[in-house]
Amino acid sequence: MNTLQPEPLTKEAFAPFGDVLEVAGDPDKIINQGLCGRYHDRAQIDIVDGKVGISLFNAEPRQFPIALDMMERHPDGSQAFLPMSFDPFVVIVAADADGIPGQPRAFLTAPGQGVNYARGTWHGVLTPLHAPGLFAVVDRIGPGANLQEHWFATPYLIMG
Numbered sequence: 001m002n003t004l005q006p007e008p009l010t011k012e013a014f015a016p017f018g019d020v021l022e023v024a025g026d027p028d029k030i031i032n033q034g035l036c037g038r039y040h041d042r043a044q045i046d047i048v049d050g051k052v053g054i055s056l057f058n059a060e061p062r063q064f065p066i067a068l069d070m071m072e073r074h075p076d077g078s079q080a081f082l083p084m085s086f087d088p089f090v091v092i093v094a095a096d097a098d099g100i101p102g103q104p105r106a107f108l109t110a111p112g113q114g115v116n117y118a119r120g121t122w123h124g125v126l127t128p129l130h131a132p133g134l135f136a137v138v139d140r141i142g143p144g145a146n147l148q149e150h151w152f153a154t155p156y157l158i159m160g
Contacts, residue, residue, distance in 0.1 A: 059127070092123060
């Protein structure tokens with residue numbers, strides 16, 4: 001079995017796969033009578049043939065080691081995951097290699113970080129480490145198949 005060790009989620013390391021959503025640095029604007037910092041336009045929402053929707057996902061927490069036997073992608077829309085708790089979660093992505101996932105990479109978010117997978121990015125399933133595994137998800141709502149899956153002949157094991 002192949003193994004992966006999660007690396008810290010950083011904007012630079014994740015850039016080929018999408019956007020890291022976090023409050024970092026100075027806010028772009030101060031709003032609400034000076035009581036709120038706005039970190040403006042932090043993700044590229046990219047969809048075709050549909051509309052942008054907000055859904056809620058409630059995923060069961062996982063424990064290390066985590067088996068990665070399948071990855072998926074959404075060719076018609078980006079997909080943003082915003083945790084509704086302050087707990088870290090595992091993010092698994094891979095570059096495309098002629099229509100299948102290349103070498104996967106695993107990231108461990110810091111509390112308060114979310115991700116936006118770019119349209120067509122191979123990624124693992126939602127993998128919270130703590131309950132509740134509650135996330136707001138911003139993605140494409142529309143007709144047609146917007147899901148491709150790839151099952152690995154030899155699974156990967158993500159170590160904690």
